[in-house]
Amino acid sequence: MSSRPRLADHALLRRHVTDGQLRYVVHHAGTGALVMLDERAYAIAMLADGTRDVDGIALAASRAGVYERASEIDAVLAALAGADLIAHGVEPGPMPARAATYFMTPADEASRATPLQALPGFRFRCDGGGHCCEQYASIALTRDDEARARRAGLKTLPGDERAEQVLLPLYGGVRRERLAMTLVDGACLQLEAERGCSLHRAGGPAAKPTACRLYPATFADLGGVVRVSTALECGCVFESAARGDDGEPLLEPSLRVAGDLPGGLTVRTIxxxxxxxxxxxxxxxxxxxxxxxxxxxxxxxxxxxxxxxxxxxxxxxxxxxxxxxxxxxxxxxxxxxxxxxxxxxxxxxxxxxxxxxxxxxxxxxxxxxxxxxxxxxxxxxxxxxxxxxxxxxxxxxxxxxxxxxxxxxxxxxxxxxxxxxxxxxxxxxxxxxxxxxxxxxxxxxxxxxxxxxx
Ligand code: SF4
Known part of the structure; x- marks a missing residue:
């Protein structure tokens, strides 16, 4: 193993509260392999940020008060490496906004003028039950989403009063351009007992992450047009389809071209x-x-x-x-x-x-x-x-x-x-x-x- 380990980009680190117990789950995005970390192991994994060798991790762990013995650090790194969740050295630059299979909004110059075409005849009505807020392994936020959520008042857990741990990197353990929400028994931490979104309640719909605001829309760039359809994972979608005209348009009428889309959405490129x-x-x-x-x-x-x-x-x-x-x-x-x-x-x-x-x-x-x-x-x-x-x-x-x-x-x-x-x-x-x-x-x-x- 390299002397300067870190979580690989394909490692999906998520913070969960399960039956009242805090735990950190790291999934491999490709294989689905899974490693569970307790709080000490998580702290050690975070110190492995690609800038430290194992001695440096031990020193940092000691300073952070989470060091007991070298074998503990070795065990954490070995468990992650065994599931192919470790990369080596510092992370290269910011995450790309465009790759072969997708681009992230805001759209760049090449795609800005591409018209949006919504699924004909479909209007959507959310029943407010919050089911879509409790069935995703990742609730993703951009840094702008984070800023808006913090202004509205990000709900947190006891012991983390400044909400520093509520959002972890969406990919790997270092980059923070995109973040993932803490989940409680599989549900978004911001989902209230009465089933509403605490961010929405405190700051209106604009306080919610962009992906939540535009849910259930999906986006596919076909070259001359971006098709906007619907995810097929929520009961409200099917009930809306059965009802017909009774609902909101899938896209606000002000969104006409890709350049109108707010930042933080993934547009698949066909x-x-x-x-x-x-x-x-x-x-x-x-x-x-x-x-x-x-x-x-x-x-x-x-x-x-x-x-x-x-x-x-x-x-x-x-x-x-x-x-x-x-x-x-x-x-x-x-x-x-x-x-x-x-x-x-x-x-x-x-x-x-x-x-x-x-x-x-x-x-x-x-x-x-x-x-x-x-x-x-x-x-x-x-x-x-x-x-x-x-x-x-x-x-x-x-x-x-x-x-x-x-x-x-x-x-x-x-x-x-x-x-x-x-x-x-x-x-x-x-x-x-x-x-x-x-x-x-x-x-x-x-x-x-x-x-x-x-
Ligand atoms: S941020 Fe709000 S709308 Fe988005 S998943 Fe969480 S509770 Fe639901």
Whole structure:
């Protein structure tokens, strides 16, 4: 190991209160590996900031009153290194505002004038129940969000009266351009017992983090336009879709181009070449045209069969207007398409449940949801896909159709298809999730959900 360790950028350090006990959880953003730290171990990990060797960490720990023996420091660093959570040396510069797969707002000169296009016909009404404030592994804030929250009065925990520990780095242990909120039994610390947001109550909606204010909007840059769709992880979204016109626009009317978006949002960048399936890629413009053609078609019928039929047509013909008509599949053929995705979904949700069971409180909504979703996915997988292909109840069928429309419009399935098997595989995964009701509402399914969408 290098002589100057620090938490790697892919280490997601989060401060949790679980059943009244303070603990620090470090997740690997890629593998999901997890290391739990108590307060002493956390203090040691924070002193490992890439500027100190182990002797320097021991000296700093001694000065901070958390040093007892060298083996304790070694044990903390070894546990983190064993989960691949350690990098070496000082962190390079500020976090990039633009990468191959996303850019952060405020938009730069290249994207400022790009128009925003919201999901047609969708209006959103929040029920105020606070469920979306208790189902994300990360509540992300920018430094501006932090400043506004502190002006409004950031709620803190006993022993941290100046709220110095409420926000930790979103990535790694050093950079503080983006921060993550303390969670209490899985819920945002700012969520009040009466279910409201303490920041909103004290300072109005503008006091909330930007990602919270614009929730549930998602953003995808398609080149000439930024599509604004909705996250599919909150009951209010589906209830709003079912209600129709009764709600607020997804975007305030004053937000017309990317340059109007407040800072702190992640806009996914759809690549020039989109993986389709079986190693094939297609030009982004062709995929967008295909998506529009799919969205223009009537969407009645079984969404599971439609998603699988679209996957088959897409693989056979590429993203052409002809492929926008789903292949007609028998029940047995749909079941065959779903066999592998269902097994994968069952495995994924089981591991997510086990991870939550290992340390989350019984009161934690994420744990409860993961259990419910894992049980549903396991039951579906055990029954077999064909036995699970029963017609959905009308309300559920309507929600599923809306989910496919929102996912296609917002290019969510392209986001999921960054892996090699592509958009067709994402469509099958979508079908598998719908055949196992509510699986697609599992928070952060397969990822560590972040309210900022990163
Ligand atoms: S800060 Fe955001 S996540 Fe936290 S309670 Fe307020 S609205 Fe909810």
């Amino acid at each position: 690549p020039d070449q989109v993986p389709i399936g079986a190693g094939a890629t297609a030009a982004r413009a062709a995929v967008v045209a295909w998506t529009d053609a799919v969205l223009a078609q009537p969407d009645e019928g079984c969404v599971v069969g439609r998603a699988c039929g679209l996957a088959v047509a897409l693989e056979a013909g590429g993203p052409t207007v002809r492929a926008a008509a789903p292949a007609a599949l028998s029940t047995a053929e749909v079941a065959a398409e779903l066999a592998e995705p269902l097994a994968r979904l069952s495995d994924l949700t089981r591991r997510a449940r086990d991870s939550a069971d290992a340390w989350r409180s019984e009161r934690d909504r994420t744990r409860q949801l993961r259990r419910a979703v894992a049980a549903a996915a396991h039951a579906t997988s055990s029954r077999g896909a064909e036995a699970s292909l029963q017609p959905a109840a009308p309300a559920l069928a309507q929600a599923e159709r809306f989910a496919l429309r929102a996912a296609l419009f917002g290019m969510h399935l392209v986001e999921a298809s960054e892996r090699a098997d592509g958009l067709a595989a994402s469509l099958r995964d979508f079908g598998a999730a719908c055949s196992s009701p509510a699986s697609w509402r599992c928070p952060g399914r397969g990822r560590w959900g972040t309210r900022s969408r990163r």
